Structures are given as C-alpha cells and as structure tokens.
Amino acid sequence: MSSSPLIFTVRRFQQELVLPASSTPREVKLLSDIDDQQGLRFNIPFIFVYRHEPSMEEKDPVKVLRNALSQTLVHYYPFAGRIKEGVGRKLMVDCTGEGVMFIEAEADVTLDQFGDSLHPPFPCFQELLYDVTGSELIIDRPIRLIQVTRLKCGGLILVINFNHTMSDGVGIKQFMDTWAEMARGAHQPSIQPIWRREILMARDPPCITCNHREYEQVLPPNNTIKEEDTTTILHQSFFFKPSDIAALRLLVPFQCTTFDIITACFWYCRTKALQLEPQDEVRMMVIVNARSRFNNNHSPQLVGYYGNFFAYPSTVTTAGKLCENSLGYAVELIRKVKTEVTEEYIQSVADLMVIKDRCLFTTVRSCIISDLTRAKFREVNFGWGEGVYGGVAKGGAGPFPGATYIVPHKNAKGEDCFMLPICLPSQVMKRFAKELDHILDNQS
Numbered sequence: 001m002s003s004s005p006l007i008f009t010v011r012r013f014q015q016e017l018v019l020p021a022s023s024t025p026r027e028v029k030l031l032s033d034i035d036d037q038q039g040l041r042f043n044i045p046f047i048f049v050y051r052h053e054p055s056m057e058e059k060d061p062v063k064v065l066r067n068a069l070s071q072t073l074v075h076y077y078p079f080a081g082r083i084k085e086g087v088g089r090k091l092m093v094d095c096t097g098e099g100v101m102f103i104e105a106e107a108d109v110t111l112d113q114f115g116d117s118l119h120p121p122f123p124c125f126q127e128l129l130y131d132v133t134g135s136e137l138i139i140d141r142p143i144r145l146i147q148v149t150r151l152k153c154g155g156l157i158l159v160i161n162f163n164h165t166m167s168d169g170v171g172i173k174q175f176m177d178t179w180a181e182m183a184r185g186a187h188q189p190s191i192q193p194i195w196r197r198e199i200l201m202a203r204d205p206p207c208i209t210c211n212h213r214e215y216e217q218v219l220p221p222n223n224t225i226k227e228e229d230t231t232t233i234l235h236q237s238f239f240f241k242p243s244d245i246a247a248l249r250l251l252v253p254f255q256c257t258t259f260d261i262i263t264a265c266f267w268y269c270r271t272k273a274l275q276l277e278p279q280d281e282v283r284m285m286v287i288v289n290a291r292s293r294f295n296n297n298h299s300p301q302l303v304g305y306y307g308n309f310f311a312y313p314s315t316v317t318t319a320g321k322l323c324e325n326s327l328g329y330a331v332e333l334i335r336k337v338k339t340e341v342t343e344e345y346i347q348s349v350a351d352l353m354v355i356k357d358r359c360l361f362t363t364v365r366s367c368i369i370s371d372l373t374r375a376k377f378r379e380v381n382f383g384w385g386e387g388v389y390g391g392v393a394k395g396g397a398g399p400f401p402g403a404t405y406i407v408p409h410k411n412a413k414g415e416d417c418f419m420l421p422i423c424l425p426s427q428v429m430k431r432f433a434k435e436l437d438h439i440l441d442n443q444s
Contacts, residue, residue: 017099024077042398052154100144171306206351278320
C-alpha cells in the first residue's frame with residue numbers, strides 16, 4: 001500500500017432488491033441449533049477485487065453480476081427470504097422471495113492506486129459497502145447486502161455482507177462458486193445446495209455430553225481490561241513468508257502444521273501484548289470444520305450443505321504459562337484441542353445451545369482463529385479471471401474483535417505467504433508487532 005492514505009469517493013446508484021429469476025417455494029425453514037447461537041448472529045463482510053479483463057470489455061459487470069445473482073437465488077432461495085425469531089430465541093428463515101439488497105456504484109480511483117499488495121484493512125472500506133441495512137441487525141432484514149463498484153481502470157470491487165447464521169466459510173464459498181458459474185453461463189450449479197439443517201438439531205431431551213470450555217461464563221475482572229478498550233481499535237494485517245514459517249518451526253521440537261505454528265504465534269504475541277497478570281486465564285478457540293468428523297453411515301451425504309458445520313473448542317491456560325514456555329507449549333495445546341471435535345461433540349454443542357439459551361462464547365481474554373487457506377476465495381471467477389484479492393474484509397467477527405483468520409496471500413514480490421488480519425487497541429497493537437518482530441528476528 002502507498003505510504004499516504006488513499007482517499008477516493010464513490011457514487012452510488014439507488015439500492016434495489018434482486019429477486020430470484022423464477023418462482024421459489026414459499027415456506028419457513030428452521031436454522032440448525034449450531035446456526036442460531038448468539039456468537040453467529042452478525043454479518044461478516046467479504047471483498048473480491050478484479051482487474052480489468054479485455055475479453056469482457058463489452059460486458060457491464062454490474063449487469064452480469066445482477067443477472068447471475070438472480071439465477072443463483074433460485075437455487076439458494078432461502079437467501080432471498082428474511083430471518084425470524086421464534087420461541088426460545090429459535091431462528092428460522094421465512095422464504096418470502098423478497099430478495100437481497102444490491103447496490104451499483106462507481107469509484108474515481110484505479111486499482112493501481114491501491115498499491116502493489118491489496119489486503120485488509122482496505123482504504124475507505126465504508127465507501128465500498130454502504131450499510132443500508134444495519135450490519136449488526138439480522139432479524140427481518142435482507143440476508144445479503146451486496147455492492148458492486150466499477151473502477152476507473154475497468155476493474156471492479158465486489159463486497160458482500162454475509163449473515164453468519166446462514167453459512168460458514170465452506171457454505172459462503174459454495175454460494176460464491178455457484179454465482180460465478182451462473183455469471184459464466186451455467187444453468188445449474190455444479191454442486192447442488194442442500195438444507196438438511198435437521199441433522200444439527202438438539203436431541204430430545206438435550207444432553208450436554210462433552211466439556212465445552214468455549215462457553216464458560218467468565219466474569220471480567222474489576223480492573224481495566226485492555227483488550228476490550230474498543231475506543232482505539234486498530235485493524236492491521238501481519239504476514240508470514242515461507243522463511244518466517246521455517247524460522248518458527250525451529251522453535252517447536254516436533255512436527256506440526258503451518259496452522260498450528262501461526263495460531264500459537266498469534267496467541268503468544270497477543271497475550272504478551274495485553275500485559276496480563278501471570279495467573280489470568282487465557283483461551284484460544286480454534287474453528288474446526290466438522291463435516292469430515294461425521295459418520296456418513298448415520299447422516300446424509302454432506303456435499304452441498306451450506307449451513308454452519310463447525311465447532312470452536314477452546315484450550316485454556318494461564319498467561320504466565322503461555323508466555324514463559326516455548327512456542328511448542330502453545331502448539332501442543334492447539335493440536336490437542338483440535339482432536340476433540342467429533343460427531344458427539346457437535347451434537348453436544350447443539351444440545352448446549354437449547355439448554356443454555358443459545359449463549360455467547362467466552363469473550364474474556366479469548367481469541368478465535370479460522371483457517372481460510374483451503375477456501376481459495378481468490379479463485380472465484382465471474383468472467384474477469386482470478387481475483388487480485390478474495391476473502392475477509394477485516395479482522396474481528398461482528399462485535400468480537402478477538403477473531404482472526406489465516407488467509408493465503410501473494411505479496412508484491414509474488415511470494416505465496418499467509419496473512420493474519422487482526423484488531424487490537426492501538427498501544428496493544430504496537431506491542432503485538434514488537435513481539436512478533438522479536439520472535440522472527442531472533443530466528444533469522
């Protein structure tokens with residue numbers, strides 16, 4: 001990115017509702033008891049950036065995307081409905097066919113002006129997604145909010161607010177792939193979407209059978225809690241080159257994944273930067289896709305399932321133990337907690353949600369991390385080729401700034417690396433950057 005902040009203006013046309021291209025079933029569909037937990041009741045923005053494509057010169061990207069979206073909504077018709085809340089805070093989709101909110105826009109800027117390496121935080125992001133529906137409101141609102149912005153150079157930026165109660169990362173990618181297929185001329189999705197949310201409903205009677213430390217109710221201390229000072233929150237992305245990963249591996253005396261290494265490093269540096277007391281408990285919640293953990297002999301085939309199908313088991317230790325031990329200590333905790341997610345574990349979460357009023361996960365001295373490296377959002381191709389960037393628009397998740405993602409990224413030198421977009425108060429962010437530099441510099 002350039003050293004001086006990029007400022008530009010966006011001219012928006014009248015927002016409109018895009019409806020399914022043909023009639024769709026009018027019905028009410030229940031979300032699963034994994035979908036409607038409090039921790040997923042928010043919208044998460046994704047951004048897709050494309051260069052000018054000479055072969056698409058005669059095609060208006062707004063028209064192409066709008067028409068393809070209308071066709072996609074025939075297959076994903078619940079997205080054209082509205083979320084309702086019933087007895088016991090149960091969420092459901094009223095499939096009304098009212099449509100998704102769509103905004104056409106133009107910006108007086110070229111893609112080159114964004115610099116060599118596009119990544120969060122994006123300049124003037126509020127210009128690229130006009131929040132007409134209220135980003136934290138999900139009941140009786142359009143389930144999708146989309147803005148397509150043409151750039152002066154012929155490139156385009158697509159930003160979408162996804163309602164997290166409807167889909168996880170796998171489901172979002174599936175929807176985007178179908179939309180892109182329709183834009184390129186397909187008439188049917190290559191993967192047919194399936195609803196089947198009943199497979200993740202609580203049992204009758206519900207019964208919590210596993211230990212879920214991610215939902216423990218922890219009271220914040222009376223003293224100032226540094227991580228929740230949201231008045232000075234900064235967004236910043238950190239990058240791990242192959243040489244950085246190799247350097248970090250030297251700190252761990254056993255084999256582990258790149259995800260484990262980056263997660264441990266993030267947890268360690270963040271905890272050090274927060275300057276907690278040694279006895280303070282800290283927790284790391286790891287998003288685990290549970291599709292492969294299910295016994296398909298007892299459940300329907302899950303190909304095409306676009307709902308939330310994950311858990312975030314929590315490993316807990318003290319700030320003192322985490323910061324005084326080697327990085328291998330954190331890696332071992334993370335490796336162990338990932339193995340906890342089984343079919344029974346997911347079922348136990350669904351039961352817990354019914355018993356505990358769809359409670360929020362523990363937010364005190366907590367962080368959550370999700371691996372988006374396999375999703376390959378950059379490969380979503382509407383006809384303008386692979387994206388310059390495709391993925392989350394920022395760190396944090398809804399009202400919780402402690403969430404981050406491991407995102408594949410290609411830097412200005414063309415190196416494949418990993419990006420970690422995070423949110424922290426400004427002074428804590430400075431200390432985080434210093435801690436990370438210290439670890440990497442000592443190994444180089």
